[in-house]
Amino acid sequence: MYIVIMAGGSGTRFWPLSRERRPKQFLDIIGCRPMLLQTYERIRSVVDDSCVYIVVGKIHEEETRNLFLDRSVNIVVEPQGKNTAPCIGLAALLIDFQGGGGDPIAILPADHYVAKEDIFRKDLEKALKIASSEDCIVTLGIIPTRPETGYGYIERFPGEVDNGVFKVKSFVEKPDFDLACEYLKSGNYFWNAGIFVAKPSVLLHEFAEFMPHFYDGLIELKQYIGEDSFEDKLADLYSRTENISFDYAIMEKTSTPVYVIASDCGWSDVGSWFSLYELRVGKEGDADKNLIDGEGAFFDSKRCFVLSRTGRWVSLLGLEDVLVVDTNDAVLVADLGKHQQVRVITEYLKKHGPKELL
């Protein structure tokens, strides 16, 4: 069995803490260690290090190698970010080449949070078992706890295939609030955590069908694995490949059997400052739901979130629902409810600078 950790993301939703050179998977915003490392540690008891593949972008290769200095995991470097489909195709090719074509791979995003790791591992092992015994794709479907509009959903067929295992009817895009309420009420929908389990042979078959040019490129690339020219050949293939998610390219179209395992593992994609605040405030917040990661104090304030790794003493006075992120070169003060707009600032910086803050 194999684990592929997709660590190629370059989000800006945690600006100013996250930067182009240090995206969310390298931040210790929850759980005291970089999220990528936590993702690895979550599954290290499931497979041997030699069966772990971490796929990262070129600019994050060094930081990743430093994180895994004393661990014999495989670090795969993508020449550029092209979303999850090419990433999964490349990993499938390399594992297939290593002789693991018939053993299932679990593909995991590097920057998600899981509160109940035992349940997560149990569900993941269940998925690996199913994917081992049948040519299929298995996903983890997170049992929804609120009408979340920020996630895609997985719709299941009514009947249980096995205990907590269902056949998937469809993958659906992020709903509006009313639709999300219906999904929640129906009980037939799960949050799509972007976790897929399948054999490399199955995955490569999917690429052959739905991304044939990319598949041809992978097959051609195979002969260069281990050669000096591999990097150039890979860069060439990526430059010609569409930027597209695995969900969109494959999962929404496939005719291969797809199963979903109903999981109650306390998963979150930690998609914004507000989502991070919500994850942490229960345990770490004060009676007024203020949360500080750093030094400082709250006065006459409620539901505020301060993150400061600079040693500066941050005080809030007379405020509600305010986010303060204090870094060495930039300070963000925002309405915590307007967390989705943080990218407005990074877009501004791209146009007007200072660009070193990106």
Place this chain on the structure above:
Amino acid sequence: MYIVIMAGGSGTRFWPLSRERRPKQFLDIIGCRPMLLQTYERIRSVVDDSCVYIVVGKIHEEETRNLFLDRSVNIVVEPQGKNTAPCIGLAALLIDFQGGGGDPIAILPADHYVAKEDIFRKDLEKALKIASSEDCIVTLGIIPTRPETGYGYIERFPGEVDNGVFKVKSFVEKPDFDLACEYLKSGNYFWNAGIFVAKPSVLLHEFAEFMPHFYDGLIELKQYIGEDSFEDKLADLYSRTENISFDYAIMEKTSTPVYVIASDCGWSDVGSWFSLYELRVGKEGDADKNLIDGEGAFFDSKRCFVLSRTGRWVSLLGLEDVLVVDTNDAVLVADLGKHQQVRVITEYLKKHGPKELL
């Protein structure tokens, strides 16, 4: 003629920019230079440097001497802050000793702002002229422009003594809002700017009447002026002296004639972050009344005020009426309307620390 600048204040209303070692009069929060220096520059054309007395606290002596390194002003050091009455008494004694007993002194707070300096000087010279020709106390009364509850008021008698000069009926404490509206409507009230003009002989006479113990101490101290033991004798006197304002100790009780000069000099005591914001936003604010003194940008925000002298890039997102003060070791984020509560934080720091932020 003499000018006394009272620079002994130790306010905390501009925390975290102001600190015990660096109170407001040493800050360049408006006008690009320390307020004490601006106060001096405002009157330097009125008198010779040798007739300027700057009264400061012990812990601010060095900083003051550095500010006035190449100017031959007199720097008087108070052993401790005891409010304005002892400060004025001490200055009167020293100027009387220097032989200026019969020449008027203008006593000015060091940390106020004046927009129209020409008018201010004209009114001050008018006051000096009156105080020179008669044994009286003359004050500048600022023509009120709003029902301000943060200032004390000066009530005048109806009839004009001279163009813009009135006899004072009473000094009144800070009113509540309704009373302040009445004051504004009546036209008989001025803001008390804490500016007094009188001969040292007149002032000493007042102290003899209303603070007789302190007056006796001053007279005893006179023989030690210029001696090594002066500092110890002064410290001894101050330790025995009440902490009291000149308004309260003398002006509210005196039977000496008191005049007020109606002044439209654009005065403000710059008493809070909000007051500073209001003074500056007209000229320096953007269309949404956001004001930044430093580097950064506003997004979807209104009436916000950022002051950062650290070089950090401060961005505000989706906020209204928020103050951000960014310093090297502390950051304050506050509701700009709750500016009066900043001292809650300094009181907290006194109890719980870190004390180095005070």
